[in-house]
Every structure is written in structure tokens, then in C-alpha cells.
Amino acid sequence: MTGRSIVVVDPFSAGGAIAPAFARRGVSAIAVLTTERPLAGLTSTWNPYDFREIHVLHDLDELAAKLAAHDPIAVVPGDETGVEAAETLSELIAPGRSNVLTLSSARRDKWQMAVALRTAEVPHLRQISSDSVDEVGAWIRREHLEDSPIVLKPQAGGGANDVFVAMPGDDWRVGFDWILGCVNKRNVRDDKVLVRELAVGTEYEVDTYSIDGKHELVAVWRYAKGRRGDRFGIYLSNTLVAPGEPVVGALFEYVCRVLDATGVRNGPAHVEVMTTPDGPRLIEVGARLAGAEQQELTLLGTGESQITRMVRHRVDGETAGRYERRQHVKAVYLSSPAAGELGNSVRFDELASLLPSYRSDALAYREGSRVPRTDDLGTSLGSVVLATTDPRQLERDVAVVREIEAGLIVV
Numbered sequence: 001m002t003g004r005s006i007v008v009v010d011p012f013s014a015g016g017a018i019a020p021a022f023a024r025r026g027v028s029a030i031a032v033l034t035t036e037r038p039l040a041g042l043t044s045t046w047n048p049y050d051f052r053e054i055h056v057l058h059d060l061d062e063l064a065a066k067l068a069a070h071d072p073i074a075v076v077p078g079d080e081t082g083v084e085a086a087e088t089l090s091e092l093i094a095p096g097r098s099n100v101l102t103l104s105s106a107r108r109d110k111w112q113m114a115v116a117l118r119t120a121e122v123p124h125l126r127q128i129s130s131d132s133v134d135e136v137g138a139w140i141r142r143e144h145l146e147d148s149p150i151v152l153k154p155q156a157g158g159g160a161n162d163v164f165v166a167m168p169g170d171d172w173r174v175g176f177d178w179i180l181g182c183v184n185k186r187n188v189r190d191d192k193v194l195v196r197e198l199a200v201g202t203e204y205e206v207d208t209y210s211i212d213g214k215h216e217l218v219a220v221w222r223y224a225k226g227r228r229g230d231r232f233g234i235y236l237s238n239t240l241v242a243p244g245e246p247v248v249g250a251l252f253e254y255v256c257r258v259l260d261a262t263g264v265r266n267g268p269a270h271v272e273v274m275t276t277p278d279g280p281r282l283i284e285v286g287a288r289l290a291g292a293e294q295q296e297l298t299l300l301g302t303g304e305s306q307i308t309r310m311v312r313h314r315v316d317g318e319t320a321g322r323y324e325r326r327q328h329v330k331a332v333y334l335s336s337p338a339a340g341e342l343g344n345s346v347r348f349d350e351l352a353s354l355l356p357s358y359r360s361d362a363l364a365y366r367e368g369s370r371v372p373r374t375d376d377l378g379t380s381l382g383s384v385v386l387a388t389t390d391p392r393q394l395e396r397d398v399a400v401v402r403e404i405e406a407g408l409i410v411v
Contacts, residue, residue: 005052006314007067007075007093009086010034012042014289014307015078019050021307025315028052030070032063034085039187041378042079057085064092074098074314076267077288081187083108087287099287100263107262107287110155110194117282120261123254125281127196129155131180133173136195140172149198154179154190161376162190163233165198199274199281204247205238206255206271207290207298209309209320213265215256217322218306219290219298220248223272228337228375235333235377237398240301242325247275254280262287266313268306270294292377293331293362293385300359300387301329327387328394334363334381334405335374342369342381343409355397357388371410381408 008018009032019029031051038046048054055063067075067089074097075090077083083104090098099107106116111129118124128139140146146168152175153163161184164175172195179193205221220243224236241248255271262285270290272283289295289306299305302323312318336342345367352358363382365371372379386397 004028005030005070005072007032007070007072007086007089008051008078008082009057009075009089010038010082011050011078012038012045012081013079014291014293014295015082016045016047016050017295017307018076018078018289018310019047021311022315023050025311027073027315030067030072031055032057032067032082032085032089034081035187039081060085060088060092064089068093074267076310079291080108080286080288083287097266099265099267103263107264107285108156110153110284111192113262113282113285114196116261116263117258120257122257122261123279123281125196125199127194129192129194131192133176136172136176136193139195143197145197151196151198152176152179153194153196154182154184154188155192155194156184156188156190161378163376165227199276199283201274201276201281203272203274203283204241204251205290205294206251206273207294207306208255208259208264208269208271209306209313210259210264210266210269211313211319213260214319215252215259215264216309216320217243217248217252218268218304218309219294219302219323220245220251221294221297226335228373233376234335234374235380236335237333238297238331240297240325240327240329243322251275251280254282258282258285268310293383296360297329297331297385298323300385301325301327327389328391329385329387330394330398332384332386332398332401333377334383334401334408336371336379336381336408336410337373338410339371339373340410342371343367343411344407345369347404347407351384351401354400355384355386357386357390357393357397359385359387361385 004027007030031054033056077086087098091101106112166172203223207218209216220241222239226234268289270286273280295305361384
């Protein structure tokens with residue numbers, strides 16, 4: 001396998017682990033950056049020493065010619081910001097090894113996702129994309145949603161950033177005006193706002209891996225989220241679901257229709273779905289790895305991840321099928337009700353001894369730190385990862401974490 005290579009576009013966040021995984025199989029990595037430097041918040045996940053070459057994208061055709069000389073086994077995105085460039089480069093270098101290029105926007109833009117589902121007759125939530133308050137108001141009346149909760153969000157955002165919920169009687173225009181025209185954390189200007197009916201039910205993360213249009217189930221996670229005022233999507237926990245639970249089959253059947261409708265044919269996908277009284281409904285789909293710590297959590301719970309499947313696919317040509325749960329795994333997120341100085345957090349340093357199921361934590365704040373008010377995933381205090389074969393121990397440890405969280409003082 002000497003000389004073989006893989007191209008990773010924006011190898012940040014979870015994508016930072018792609019190059020080392022291929023290196024272990026004798027495949028070197030080439031990095032492509034869509035900006036001169038990583039966006040704020042992603043710099044710490046960028047390791048240039050993992051790559052034999054690094055290119056900054058300026059001209060797609062010129063770069064494709066350079067990369068084609070290496071005959072890479074694949075061009076893959078590392079982060080959400082690299083999805084469209086990776087798919088375009090892949091089609092220029094090796095047609096058919098990625099996803100349907102004409103549907104690329106449907107895997108990035110939340111409004112285009114809805115259009116793709118409607119075209120394919122896949123059940124979806126009612127929504128509108130607009131830069132006009134009057135147009136949205138008319139749509140609300142036309143859909144008879146005056147007395148129903150609605151959600152407002154950026155079309156190309158992520159991590160529940162700037163997601164607002166307006167209950168009946170609330171002035172939804174406040175959230176609309178906040179989002180419109182802002183540059184979000186993905187460095188994209190929100191020229192329009194996505195407004196949709198609020199899906200009521202249980203939210204799931206469905207992580208898949210596809211090979212030539214055949215979709216495999218890598219993991220299913222159950223989200224618990226809360227809200228504070230008009231901010232919706234404050235993460236509370238994320239729990240690995242047993243593959244034998246009845247909901248998994250229904251979710252996977254629906255997600256396969258979503259993947260087909262949005263043109264996903266090769267590689268990982270991260271799909272968020274709400275189970276409602278009317279059946280599963282898409283929140284969003286991304287043709288990329290599940291981010292944050294999800295690759296490590298999935299490996300901890302199932303022995304595999306989307307990255308290990310990517311290696312098996314691209315290097316060995318192997319498929320894997322449905323996952324098995326080897327351990328009960330839960331990520332517990334901590335939040336702060338206000339911005340201020342953090343106090344009474346000394347027990348953070350004792351988690352490993354307090355919790356038998358403790359595996360790791362990502363708690364950046366300690367005693368005396370200035371903390372933000374938690375409004376989304378990016379402003380959480382961090383998370384604690386628990387894993388065990390004993391579900392009762394898991395729940396006991398969750399209770400201890402919540403006790404510690406309740407005792408935090410922010411002034």
C-alpha cells in the first residue's frame with residue numbers, strides 16, 4: 001500500500017482522527033483547507049503534522065488536477081465546512097466515489113433538505129425559508145400555526161446555535177431579527193431564516209455509513225434536551241440506544257429514505273430525527289462524521305465508529321452491517337443558568353473516584369472561572385462520559401453528576 005493516499009477536506013473536529021486512522025493502515029493523508037486557517041473553535045483540533053501535503057482551496061479545477069496526480073483512494077470531508085468542496089473535488093478526481101453532486105446543497109442547507117424530501121415524497125415538517133417577516137406571517141396563517149409553537153434557526157448553522165422557539169403568544173419576530181443577517185459560527189451569513197413547526201417527541205441521532213447507495217447503521221443515540229426562555233436545544237444527555245429497541249427499525253427505515261432523497265451514496269452521515277405521533281420527521285442531515293466526541297463514544301459503546309468503517313470501506317472494500325451495543329454509554333452535559341464566576345465546582349476534580357462508570361470528561365471550567373450562560377451546545381459547561389455494562393450503575397452515576405451540577409454557584 002506504499003504511496004496510497006486519502007484527501008481530507010477541513011480535517012477538524014471529529015475529522016481530525018481520520019488521518020491517523022488511515023496512517024495505521026499505511027495510507028498517507030493530504031489535507032485541503034477551505035480557508036487559510038481553521039475557524040475559531042476548531043484550531044485546537046488541527047494537526048498539520050498528520051499530513052504529507054497541505055493545500056488551501058482557491059481554484060477547484062487546479063487543485064483537483066494536483067490531487068489527481070496522487071490517485072487518492074477517496075476525497076472525504078473532515079468537518080461540515082468541507083462537505084461541499086470534498087464532494088466536488090471527489091467528482092472531478094474520481095466520479096462516483098462520493099455522493100450525488102446535484103443534491104449537494106440538500107445535505108448542507110436545511111431548506112434544501114426539506115425541498116429534497118418533498119420532491120421524494122418523504123414525510124417532513126412544515127417549514128419556510130424567508131428574509132421577510134410579512135412572508136413568514138402569511139405562511140403561519142396559511143398553515144394555521146397561529147396557536148402552535150414554531151422554531152426559528154439559521155439554514156446552515158449547527159450545534160443548536162441561535163435556535164429559538166416561539167410559543168403561542170410569543171413574538172417570534174425577535175428570534176427572526178436576531179438570526180437574519182448574522183454571521184454564524186460556521187462563518188456563514190444568514191441571509192434567510194428557516195421557520196418550521198415545532199416537532200414534539202423524542203429526538204434521536206442516527207449515524208450511518210453508506211457504500212454505493214447501501215446504507216449501514218453505525219449507532220443510534222437518544223438526545224435529552226431542554227429549553228431556557230426562547231432558547232431551544234440545550235443538551236442534557238446523549239444515550240446509546242440498543243439496536244434491538246423497536247424504535248431503531250422505524251428510525252433506520254425512515255433515515256434510509258432521507259439519505260436516498262438527499263443523494264447520500266458513500267461515506268458517513270449524521271441524521272437528527274424526531275419521533276412524533278405522526279412518525280419520524282427529519283430535523284437535519286449532514287453528509288459527514290458525527291461531530292464532537294461521538295466517534296469516541298460510539299467506539300466505546302459498539303467497538304466500531306464511522307471512522308473505522310471508513311477505513312474498512314476505502315482500504316479493504318468491506319461492509320459491516322448493523323452495530324452491536326457492548327456497553328451502556330451516556331454523555332451527560334452540564335449547564336449554567338447564568339453568566340458569571342463559577343463556584344463550588346471542586347467536585348469536578350473527584351469525578352473519576354466518585355463515579356464507577358466514569359470514562360472521561362470535557363469540563364473546561366474550574367473554580368473561579370468565568371462561564372457563559374448555557375444557551376446551546378457551544379456554551380455548555382462541558383460533558384461527562386459514562387460507560388458500563390450495568391445500566392443501574394449508569395443511572396446512579398448520572399444522579400451524582402446532576403447533584404454536583406445542582407450545587408454549582410454562578411455569581
